[in-house]
Amino acid sequence: MPIKMTPDYFRKDQVDGVTAPDLAKDCSFSEHIVRARGKRTQLTSVSLAPDKIRDFGPALYQALQPDFHGDGHKLVQHADLMQALRDAANGSEKEERARAIQAQRYARRRREGLLQWAFDLSGIERKELITWAFRAIQKYFKRVS
Numbered sequence: 001m002p003i004k005m006t007p008d009y010f011r012k013d014q015v016d017g018v019t020a021p022d023l024a025k026d027c028s029f030s031e032h033i034v035r036a037r038g039k040r041t042q043l044t045s046v047s048l049a050p051d052k053i054r055d056f057g058p059a060l061y062q063a064l065q066p067d068f069h070g071d072g073h074k075l076v077q078h079a080d081l082m083q084a085l086r087d088a089a090n091g092s093e094k095e096e097r098a099r100a101i102q103a104q105r106y107a108r109r110r111r112e113g114l115l116q117w118a119f120d121l122s123g124i125e126r127k128e129l130i131t132w133a134f135r136a137i138q139k140y141f142k143r144v145s
Contacts, residue, residue, distance in 0.1 A: 006065055006075070006077070007048055007077075008048070008062055008063070008065075009047060009048060009062070009063040009065070009075065009113050010046060010047055010048075010049075010050040010053065010060060010061065010062055010063065010144075011044070011045065011046045011047070011053065011056060011060075011061045011063065011141065012050065012053045012054055012056040012057045012058070012059065012060055012061075013056055013057040013059055014057045014058070014059060015057075015058060015059045017134065017138050017141075018044070018137055018138060018141045019040065019044075019057075019134075020040065020130050020131070020133040020134035020136075020137060021040055021041060021042055021043060021044050021117055021133055021137070022040035022041060022042065022129070022130055022133070023042050023117060023119060023121060023129055024042075024126060024129055025040065025041045025042055026041075026042055027041045027042070027043070028088070028096070028099075029043070029076070029081060029084055029085060029088070029103065029114060030085055030088055030096065030099040030100040030102070030103035031099065032114065033045070033085075033102075033103040033106050033107055033112065034099050034102050034103045034106065035099070040130065042116070042117060043114045043115065043116060043117075044114065044115040044117070044137070045110075045112055045113075045114060045115075046063050046075075046112070046113050046114070046115060047110050047111050047112050047113065048078055048113065049110070049111040052109065052110045052111055053110055053112075059143055059145065060143070060144050060145040061141040061142060061143050061144065062141065062142050062144050063075070063115065063140060063141055064139075064140050064141060064142055067139065067140050068115065068140045071118075071140075072118045073115060073116065073117050073118050073140070074115070074116040074118065075113055075114075075115055075116075076113055076114040076115075076116060078107070078111055078112060078113045080113075081107055081112060081113055081114055082104060082107060082108065085100045085103050085104045085107060086100075088100035088103075089101050089104065115140075117133075117137070119133070119136060
């Protein structure tokens with residue numbers, strides 16, 4: 001059986017590394033895309049098109065998929081994200097429906113996917129969580145420019 005190749009995903013971010021997620025904040029895909037721009041959530045945005053995400057920062061990183069999949073983290077690919085947002089737009093309350101429709105526009109424009117982190121946070125103090133997450137996620141990205 002042939003191995004299914006997953007397309008590469010990228011992230012523009014700061015030169016000193018990819019911005020850490022706030023693993024203590026839980027939000028929906030549409031909330032992350034629409035309301036959390038510039039804020040940290042438990043998700044990390046990535047894109048199929050590096051030229052569509054220039055506002056995230058000056059340095060380009062490639063997500064190292066075998067590494068994060070092997071460690072139990074999940075990539076919500078662009079097509080799957082778009083389907084989840086369509087489902088939310090069709091079956092949610094008015095406020096979430098409107099947010100999901102707007103999120104579809106943003107995600108389509110950016111060809112966005114999302115990384116869902118699955119770290120074991122036991123033993124990590126809440127005040128240390130973001131610093132810990134910054135160090136923990138760097139190994140899942142390779143700087144390409």
